[in-house]
Amino acid sequence: MVPQTWQNPAMTCDYALRLTSHAPEDTAAIAARLGAGLGAGDVVLLSGPVGAGKSLFARALIQARLAELGRYEDVPSPSFTLVQTYDLDRVEIWHADLYRLADPHDALELGLDQAFEDAICLVEWPERLGAFCPASGLHVTLEPxxxxxxxxxxxxxxxxxxxxxxxxxxxxxxRPA
Ligand SMILES: Nc1ncnc2c1ncn2[C@@H]1O[C@H](COP(=O)(O)OP(=O)(O)OP(=O)(O)O)[C@@H](O)[C@H]1O
Ligand SMILES: [Mg+2]
Structure with a gap:
């Protein structure tokens, strides 16, 4: 993984970074590292086309946090359930795949608005949230x-x-490219 850009123009509070992943294992390592720094109220918004690696990123992050607690579990896709939750000791992780969300208001019925406050949230297809997409989230865009x-x-x-x-x-x- 090679950091390509780093900007922190403090005047605008705009933060950006681009990394290159050369293999699924690279993406998993980046996700695990990000996950180690997340706490309640942190929202990660995962964008990119079908097959870009959004689920792989989310699964690796969740499995790394579970492994810290000695838990080695399956992390099933939330494609059909829309949300899967994981109870860590002090915080929950919510993994959402909103591809099938018909209306942004349905996110409220899922309880996502509260989870954005209380949990670590990993959201695939955040575009489906429309105006409910939390402005304080970290956008992660994966591009093939x-x-x-x-x-x-x-x-x-x-x-x-x-x-x-x-x-x-x-x-x-x-690591060497
Ligand atoms: N560098 C890489 N990073 C992430 N995934 C990669 C990489 N190289 C190859 N892949 C492969 O790309 C696929 C990504 O699938 P994944 O289900 O994570 O995509 P997705 O973005 O969640 O798609 P969808 O929109 O259908 O949910 C996996 O099969 C993974 O092994
Ligand atoms: Mg996916």
């Missing part, structure tokens, strides 16, 4: 590249809360 196993991961946020998190990700050890 010409090489089948390469993905560009773009992180962006406006909430200053993410500044240190992105700096920590940018400082991650790299």
């Amino acid at each position: 590249a010409a090489d089948e196993d390469t993905r560009s991961l773009r992180f962006s946020a406006t909430d200053p809360r993410w500044g240190d998190v992105l700096r920590m990700l940018a400082d991650a050890p790299t």
